[in-house]
Amino acid sequence: MRQNRWNDKEAEARLRDAGNHPADQALALRVYSSRLIGADPDLVMHGGGNTSVKVEREDLFGQSQRVLHVKGSGWDLDTLEAPGLPGVRLDPLLKMRELGALSDEDMVNLQRSNLLDSGAPNPSVETLLHAFLPHKYIDHTHATAFLALANLPEAEAAIAEIFGDRLAVVPYIMPGFALAKKAAEVFEANPEVEGLVLLKHGHFTFGETARESYDRVIEHTNLVEEWLAKHSADRRFETTVKRKRDVAESEIASKVLPVLRGAVGRIRGAHHGLPSKPVVMDVRTGLEIDAFLSRTDLDKLAVRGVASPDHVIRTKGQRLVLTHDDIAAGDERIAEKVDAFANAYKVLFERQNERVGGTKVLLEPHPCVAWIEGLGIVGIGKDAAAASAASDISEQTVEVMSQGEAAGGFHPIGEDDLFDMEYWSLEQAKLAKAADKPFGGRIVAVTGGAGAIGLATAKAFAREGAAVALIDFDREACEKAAASIGGNCLAVVADLTAKGAADAAIRSVTERFGGLDVLVSNAGAAVQGNLLELAEEKLRSSFELNFFSHLAMARAAAGVFRLQGHGGQMLFNVSKQAVNPGKGFGAYGLPKAATFFLVRQLALELGGEGIRVNGVNADRIRSGLLTDDFISTRAQARGVTASDYMAGNLLKSEVEAHHVADAFVALAKSERTTAHVITVDGGNIEAALR
Structure with missing residues (x-):
């Protein structure tokens, strides 16, 4: 009620x-x-x-x-x-x-x-x-x-x-x-x-x-x-559009969504003359949705139309259906189903366009909604907002169909009227005004996302249109940071030094958005102490966070990139310590040096698959160890002001977190750059790479 x-x-x-x-x-x-x-x-x-x-x-x-x-x-x-x-x-x-x-x-x-x-x-x-x-x-x-x-x-x-x-x-x-x-x-x-x-x-x-x-x-x-x-056994509407995204079948989501996303991206890319043009997904689950997807007339309802004519602009009039048998048949079957959907849509377009005089231009022919048995409703869109809207509307449509079929039948407008609405000049004019942002359709995960550099980087990618996931071990800080970006930012709480944590974190991103395009592996902590005096346990823990967590994230991300089949990017926060060691920071510099090598090794191993790997060497950023108190102490030891200490570089200007973020975004945009590390330190000759 x-x-x-x-x-x-x-x-x-x-x-x-x-x-x-x-x-x-x-x-x-x-x-x-x-x-x-x-x-x-x-x-x-x-x-x-x-x-x-x-x-x-x-x-x-x-x-x-x-x-x-x-x-x-x-x-x-x-x-x-x-x-x-x-x-x-x-x-x-x-x-x-x-x-x-x-x-x-x-x-x-x-x-x-x-x-x-x-x-x-x-x-x-x-x-x-x-x-x-x-x-x-x-x-x-x-x-x-x-x-x-x-x-x-x-x-x-x-x-x-x-x-x-x-x-x-x-x-x-x-x-x-x-x-x-x-x-x-x-x-x-x-x-x-x-x-x-x-x-x-x-x-x-x-x-x-x-x-x-x-x-x-x-x-x-x-x-x-x-x-x-x-007329429907007292079925009520109280459960509609709750945006329940807790995927019960995590294995299905991790297996199917990246493959589906890759197939849709290729259809969309072909429409624009590109190898691929990625999309974002939004999964909805629940008992009502599970019951609906077990109907025997699902294929008929999938092509029946929309609950309200204006919905066709966001969802199209047909849905892609993937059954348990389709999933069991493997990745090729999923791609075949997507191709079949696109071909059927093109045939419909040609038929209808001839009816109206051949004046219309084909829209992107990919599905905007998928009904996946055992998983749920999947909205598909050019960005997170579009995917969410498609899922919202599809949830409502499931309710309308269920109630309508129980009360006499769901019989919306037919193909002619549906086409006229989808290709209505007034609605197309609205769509034309909404220009795509550079990272629209792309999904970015940032580790250490609640820290200064991580959050600045996440915000920079979000401004460019990306769907963003923040990964951090501090729950309160992670959720607060994600909330500062907005409703389409995912907070993933994880201790990346724990066994299996990287795989679980990437799985969470995949379940929420459908896949991954850019990994910003930023998590780290500057461990202090002279190497010969440092407890071995502390040195090993530094390697776990500052090297092995990066390797684990790279392995997990590469698995998703390969399922999608359209490449991907890995960006690592390396640090100037990798090439210009500082006294008392050996336990930090050693794993960072290994991460520096990791960038180039992964670039060598993954380049043939279209996966690019780059990094950023930053220095003296107000984050982590470099607190105001620490800065003050270091400045006093050098007999300078805190401002002069932070500006102790060739440019005589403090480097801030957003400068590092800009470097990550620039690398992500550099489509023919891999195995490269950018230095962002205001000028430090001792740390220069060449």
């Missing part, structure tokens, strides 16, 4: 903050109730909804004008603020209804030309529908329950059974001018209704107050959920 989250005190606080102007107060309540709707993913999913309010405002000349504030492109309801509801002059919008036809491009142009703020985002593609309905507040949602209802073969009869004459039904039409006119006609034939059901699409409610319209969203949705529960 959906919870009614309206709170009078919160609403009153919004009104107080808005000031005394009635239009601003109305807009404040519009923002408030929109965010209440957006807080429940079962009501709206990734932009799958919009809201509006009609007000009056004075223009620069003091003339009163009617204004429609409607959700703008690029904003989500759960984080909506007033700028996300651009104001559009209402009267010119209403005049558009007199037109017999209106192209999408002209519609968008007319809407933009009537914005109060020329710099505001594009109003929703359903702006005219909001305009043509007379109500002050209007809410449009894609609730899971309503999608199950709207895609039933006898949806109109079911709607009448549940609501009587409280809701009117609008036949399926693509969003835009024609749908807006039809919805207005349906309403005007039934002006007492509380809302509309758009078949195959979603749900509209309206009211004279924000609360009235919002209350109807919740009440109507709960009525549908109750009706559906009676």
Whole structure:
């Protein structure tokens, strides 16, 4: 059941903050109730909804004008603020209804030309529908329950059974001018209704107050959920979209996901004339998903379509299905299934493109969602956000399909309408604006990720678009560091000196994102003491962390790189101690010297597989041993200030963690560089490599 989250005190606080102007107060309540709707993913999913309010405002000349504030492109309801509801002059919008036809491009142009703020985002593609309905507040949602209802073969009869004459039904039409006119006609034939059901699409409610319209969203949705529960052994929606990513079958994930990722990357690369163009994955699991993936009609449902037409932009209309038999058959079978999916998609495209006059350009033909028996739902996208969105939508679709099939059948829009939506010029224009970042689709793991250099490096790769995993032994520090990067950063807690820890850490990264492209092996600690006096146990422990953990991580990463089949990169934090030993740091310099050699040896061994291996020699970075107290002590011993000590190099400038991070990123971008170590120390002739 959906919870009614309206709170009078919160609403009153919004009104107080808005000031005394009635239009601003109305807009404040519009923002408030929109965010209440957006807080429940079962009501709206990734932009799958919009809201509006009609007000009056004075223009620069003091003339009163009617204004429609409607959700703008690029904003989500759960984080909506007033700028996300651009104001559009209402009267010119209403005049558009007199037109017999209106192209999408002209519609968008007319809407933009009537914005109060020329710099505001594009109003929703359903702006005219909001305009043509007379109500002050209007809410449009894609609730899971309503999608199950709207895609039933006898949806109109079911709607009448549940609501009587409280809701009117609008036949399926693509969003835009024609749908807006039809919805207005349906309403005007039934002006007492509380809302509309758009078949195959979603749900509209309206009211004279924000609360009235919002209350109807919740009440109507709960009525549908109750009706559906009676037809599905009391199945409820409380478990949907929890983002459960705990993979039960770790062996399947580690074996299948990198192979699948490599196959998809090659399909995507071929589309762009490249050897490969990697993707990120997002796995969802759970009892409901397991039960769904054990259905005997899975292959039929996989090509049935989408729960809501706009979902096709993120998930395509078909899913890749991998059964236990496919997995048991081996890597070649998985690649064959991906190739077959891409070929079938191209055939569909050619057929549909001919229907519409041959004007469309083929999109990337790879699957965006995989249903993997024994594992779960896998979202596939150009970056972590796209993969997560595909998984979110697929989770909701599983619920819609399950409920719909139990209540009479899941029968969404057909192939023609689905193609028209996927290749809709307005949606393609949105996608074209979202330029790929340099490391979009790539997955980076950073050991010692909670330290100064590790975190700076992780943030640098994240800014470049990579999905990032931080690996560190300190749980609190690791989780805090990951949170500072954002929701798509994975925290992996591991003591890399423990047996099997490196394999487990890389396995965690694979289960979360599908594979790995760049390993930044950065973990280390500067052990002090003269070699002849140092306890052997301490020296051996230094080698475990400063050399053997790097070797273990390299072995684990190489295993994933080979399964993916598109190369990979290893980057090691070596240290100037490897070539310029310091007194009392032999226990640190010796394993670092071995790591220096490791870089070149691995480059020699792995180059033929397209795996590049490089390193960074850094010096005097405020991290680990080099604390403020230690810096102060060393500076006093040399009779200089702390600043002068840190700037004790040829450039007379302190080297900071972000400079080391930039070097790692630069090496990762240098596609024809391997067996190379960059020095980042501001200039230290004694540590120069040549």
